Amino acid sequence: MTSTVESTATRAATPAAPAPSRLRRTVRTSEFTLVALAVIGFVALTLTTDGNMLSAGTLAAFFRFLAVPMIIGLAQMVVLAIGQMNLSVGVLTGFCAMVAAWAMLEAGLPAPLAVLGAMLLGAAVGLGNGLLVVFTRINAFIVTLATMTIIDGLRYGVNGPGTYQDYSAGLEELGQASLLGLPVVFLIACAVAATVWFFFARTVPGRHLLASGGSPFAARLSGVSNDRSIVLAHALSGLLAGVAAVLTLAQSGSVNATIGDDLLLPSFAAPIIGGVALAGGVVSVLGTSLAAFIVRLVDVAQAQFAINRRWVDLIVGAVVLGVVLSGAIRTKLSRRSS
Amino acid sequence: MLLAEGLTKSFPGVRALDGATLQLTAGSVHALLGENGAGKSTLVKILTGVYRPDGGRVVLDGRDVHFGSPLEALHAGIGVVHQERNLVPGFSIAENIALQHLPNRLGMVDRTRMRAEARRCLDLLDLDLDPDTRVAELSVAQAQLVEIAKALSVDTRVLLLDEPTASLTGDEADRLYAIVRKLTATGHAVVLVSHKLEEVFAVADTVTVLRDGRSVAQAQPLSGYTRDEIVDLMVGRAYASVELTARTVDRDATPALELAGLSTRHGHRDVSLTVARGEILGLYGLVGAGRTELAKALLGLDEITGGEVRVHGAPVRIRDVGQALRRHRIGYVPEDRKGEGLFLEQPITRNVGVTVWRRLARFGLIPDRAERDVVAEYTKLLGIRAASPNQLAGQLSGGNQQKVSLAKWLAASCDILIVDEPTVGIDVRTKAAFHELIARLAGQGMAILLISSDLPEIVTLADRIAVMGDAAVRGELANDHDYDTVSQRVIRLIHAAPAPV
Secondary structure, three states, rough: HHHHHHHHHHHHHHHOOOOOOHHHHHHHHHHHHHHHHHHHHHHHHHHOOOOHOHHHHHHHHHOOOOOHHHHHHHHHHHHOOOOOOOOHHHHHHHHHHHHHHHHHHHOOOHHHHHHHHHHHHHHHHHHHHHHHHHHHOOOOOOOOHHHHHHHHHHEEEHHHOOEEEEOOOOHHHHHHOEEEEEEEEHHHHHHHHHHHHHHHHHHHHHHHHHHHOOOOHHHHOOOOOOOHHHHHHHHHHHHHHHHHHHHHHHOOOOEEOOOOOHHHHHHHHHHHHHHOOOOOOOOOOOHHHHHHHHHHHHHHHHHOOOOOOOHHHHHHHHHHHHHHHHHHHHHHHHHHHH | OEEEEEEEEEEOOOEEEEEEEEOOOOOEEEEEEOOOOOOOHHHHHHHOOOOOEEEEEEEEEOOOEOOHHHHHHHHHEEEOOOOOOOOOOOOOOHHHHHHHHHHEEEEEOOOOHHHHHHHHHHHHHOOOOOOOOOOHHHOOOHEEEEEEEEHHOOOOOOOEOOOOOOOOOOHHHHHHHHHHHHHOOOOOOOEEEOOOOHHHHOOOEEEEEEEEEEEEEEEEEEHOOOHHHHHHHHOOOOOOOOOOOOOOOOOOOOOOEEEEEEEOOOOOEEEEEEOOOOOOEEEEEEEOOOOHHHHHOOOOOOOOEEEEEEEEEEEEEEOOOOHHHHOOOEEOOOOHHHHOOOOOOOEEEHHOOOOHHHOOOOOOOEEEEHHHHHHHHHHHHHHOOOOOOOOOHHEEEEEEEHHHHHHHHHHOOOOOOEEOOOOOOOOOHHHHHHHHHHHHHHHHOEEEEEEOOOOOHHHHHOOEEEEEEEEEEEEEEOOOOOOHHHHHHHHHHHHHOOOOO
């Protein structure tokens, strides 16, 4: 009600109740919680494995296999930004990887062109998703559920159950290369993340996208085209899936029709744990990346202690559910107290 | 009948109620007044079981009561119509009215009884609506009336109305207050929370004024006060109503905005209006008259099927708000500021900046500094009170939110502004400041179309008044700012028989 909102605003505006200090505010952000969680997890894992985590090989592998979950989390995040979902990110990554591998091996395309093709293919499929949502006005969940199923079939169609390998020595070299002690694929992922951050923070289409996600009504009445935002978000999501496909090709050395199957849950886990609002309008590139890091820690723990893979899925799934629930509870509580 | 005594309630960092007292007697209308933040809503929420008080007591019919939930308050006979809508849009009117106590037979909803019950409640309000209509299809005002019908559906003895007429026009308000009087005649007690003092004086018998969580006047007969005295009590200082400087409008020049014989898909017929530069045209009408819809059609959000729109003399076809803004510099401040005017989860900066990003952008990038400067300029110009430009719009008071909603159009240097119900639910002092602001903008040459159901507001501000009814213009009159004569003429136009189609 207006009167209580007024009182909180006055409280914030009067010097009598000073705003919390910069340090206090930093500590309260969800990103800070995630950094703390990541550090604690990393230290704990290092200690329990007698420092094995810090050996060059383990550390490099840790970051190398962080690249794809990070990008795929961002691919989901850009669609969550407009309050929608993209269920096809995982299979699309696999499909793009398979098509690029096919292009290099069967069609004899040079690796740089295949890489470009994979990204364009991802963007095109994403664009298709967006246009379908806009023109049919069907819920993005349903549209991408359908396209997911279609792409799943196409992905298998590229090479049946067969595996592609030795498609490009250069690409595989890139996948193993390190710069300043960090895997190049991870650095690429970081650069992509920075670009996504920049897109939302400083570009007109990025801001419009967040406006559409925050309130489509207000956006429309402010001269923002929601349809354009929707199409753009899906196209970007597809593009990022294409990037993830390229990184997968580089780091794994071989691809088959199952690539991407295990990416759907992580694609939601990273942004949701990272503090991205499911309702749209609020994104956090840093939070999404940190959350991907934490999920990766769980993966490593699974490998180190030979825990059943299914347990990891169970834990990650439970954490995602927990975060969503606690978010809902927090909203409820803050509504009640205001 | 009901006594709430020495109520205190604190929220983190703020004391909303500080020993407030409210006393109700059966068979009377009691006005609960106070500025935004005075504690009215908190008091209402305590009486209806939404909040528990930190201290003090509530006595109903001589017994101490403690409501643990809104349902308990309801069963004790305290019904409430909150300021916000509390209806399920996808349900029918009947289902909404019966929601709290669905009549059932063997576990199945008894639809016949439900519909009959809804019919009874609607008849109480003389509402000619089909109980099977989905609430989503109703206008804001109709939904508000259904909400009131819903509160009456329980065996209510104390009815709390929080800004019940915020979205109603005089006619609906009168009808509502006739019902209120009928209720008090049968021994009900009604608490009326309203910013519209005219209505309060017309309806209420006694008054409690809250200021800073305390009762500064307590169950006093309203007849002992003048309007100015009440306002003084509310704001705690002598309050002078705004004297707006007279403006001169050059009506011979090409009008800034002209509608010529416009008809729309919504059902507008042959609507002709003109707004000159520096002029405020007040658009008054019954709710459902199609004023907001006309504005939206003008902005390309609904289809125009005939006639012509001219901006500065040139015929235009506006496709969407972006085009209205960028090509014709028309801005629209919507009625529903929370739903349509603001991005509540985003900072003030983004809310104001949204209309200027494209203009500021260099190669698609928004220079931080340029945006900050623009936002700072208009925050200052409009006197938006906030901790920082990064404060979320949702955390601002209603008045400040409305200023943010307006600021984005000023930042975009609009010279034609459509303002839709700008002061609904805004306290007296902010309202006066807003009126000054609108008059000042017109004084600077802006053409303003003021859509309002608040007749005093229109009479204060407008140069001319157009009256709309049933999606057509009923008539137009010059405004000499004499409330009594002008309001009579407006009301006569409203009740004139509609022109034959």
